[in-house]
Amino acid sequence: GESVGLHLPTLSVQEGDNSIINCAYSNSASDYFIWYKQESGKGPQFIIDIRSNMDKRQGQRVTVLLNKTVKHLSLQIAATQPGDSAVYFCAENMAGGFKTIFGAGTRLFVKA
Amino acid sequence: EPEVTQTPSHQVTQMGQEVILRCVPISNHLYFYWYRQILGQKVEFLVSFYNNEISEKSEIFDDQFSVERPDGSNFTLKIRSTKLEDSAMYFCASSGGDGEKLFFGSGTQLSVL
Numbered sequence: 360g361e362s363v364g365l366h367l368p369t370l371s372v373q374e375g376d377n378s379i380i381n382c383a384y385s386n387s388a389s390d391y392f393i394w395y396k397q398e399s400g401k402g403p404q405f406i407i408d409i410r411s412n413m414d415k416r417q418g419q420r421v422t423v424l425l426n427k428t429v430k431h432l433s434l435q436i437a438a439t440q441p442g443d444s445a446v447y448f449c450a451e452n453m454a455g456g457f458k459t460i461f462g463a464g465t466r467l468f469v470k471a
Numbered sequence: 472e473p474e475v476t477q478t479p480s481h482q483v484t485q486m487g488q489e490v491i492l493r494c495v496p497i498s499n500h501l502y503f504y505w506y507r508q509i510l511g512q513k514v515e516f517l518v519s520f521y522n523n524e525i526s527e528k529s530e531i532f533d534d535q536f537s538v539e540r541p542d543g544s545n546f547t548l549k550i551r552s553t554k555l556e557d558s559a560m561y562f563c564a565s566s567g568g569d570g571e572k573l574f575f576g577s578g579t580q581l582s583v584l
Contacts, residue, residue: 391570402475402562402575403514448514454570457502457526461514 371468378436380465382449385430389451393459394423394434397446403461406434406447436467444469473497477563477576484553485584492548492579494563503546504564504573505538507531514562520546521569553583 372378384392390411395403409416409423409432416423422435432449446464476495484490496503505517519526520538537549546565550557560580564573 393572397514400577402564402577403573404575405572408572452570457519457521457569458504458516458529459573460516461506463513 368463369466369468371470372439374439374441374469374471376439378434378439378443378467378469380434380436380447380449380467382432382434382462383430384432384449384451384462386451386453386460387427387430389453391452391454392423392425392432393450393452394421394432395448395450395461396443397448397464399445403448439467439469441469441471443467473574475563475565475574475576477561477579479579480577481580481582483582483584486555487552490550490553490581492550492561492563492581494546494548494576495544496546496563496565497567497574498544500565500567500574502526502566502569502571503538503540504566505548506562506564506575507559508562508578509559517548550581553581555583557581558583 393408394406396406397403407418407421407423409425414425420437424433446466448464449462450459452459478493503520506514508514516529518528518532535551539547560578562578563576566573
């Protein structure tokens with residue numbers, strides 16, 4: 360079936376360290392993957408995305424890695440800041456599927 | 472920057488009552504969605520809407536739910552007879568195309584008593 364899940368429900372990192380948030384997906388037909396950040400009381404906010412024809416994409420302080428062989432997605436945040444504290448969701452979309460399915464979320468705590 | 476707006480931010484209703492949640496998607500977007508999130512849980516897909524019809528819906532989106540785009544700017548979710556378990560945060564989202572990133576509103580917190 361189609362599902363997206365996360366390996367760790369919470370992650371605690373020291374300010375300035377790098378963070379890595381992992382995600383496993385099960386639908387091999389998914390071809391578009393997205394990371395969203397959700398702060399308390401707000402809707403999910405787009406961070407970075409990647410299509411299945413790529414295995415790495417970099418943004419400002421964030422990198423997404425896609426391993427289609429093992430159906431694994433990760434989000435790397437460089438030099439994590441207190442403002443990065445939030446819940447991070449990976450999500451997948453299948454072309455023509457008209458829906459984006461979210462994983463369970465990982466809560467990132469950044470210690471000052 | 473354009474944004475998705477939702478009203479009201481909070482809605483309290485009695486079980487069995489009808490509620491309408493309202494959304495104004497980003498103006499040049501063509502795809503519209505409703506999601507819900509029960510406190511502390513993941514964001515669940517409800518329905519997608521394109522070209523004035525439902526494109527896809529989840530098992531949650533039963534006969535008690537309906538969506539409508541009554542004019543060129545609003546997108547609504549109606550729950551006909553609310554149940555206690557409908558209590559959740561409801562998010563509206565829009566995108567410029569299928570397979571593109573979603574832009575979410577701030578949500579409507581629905582509490583069914």
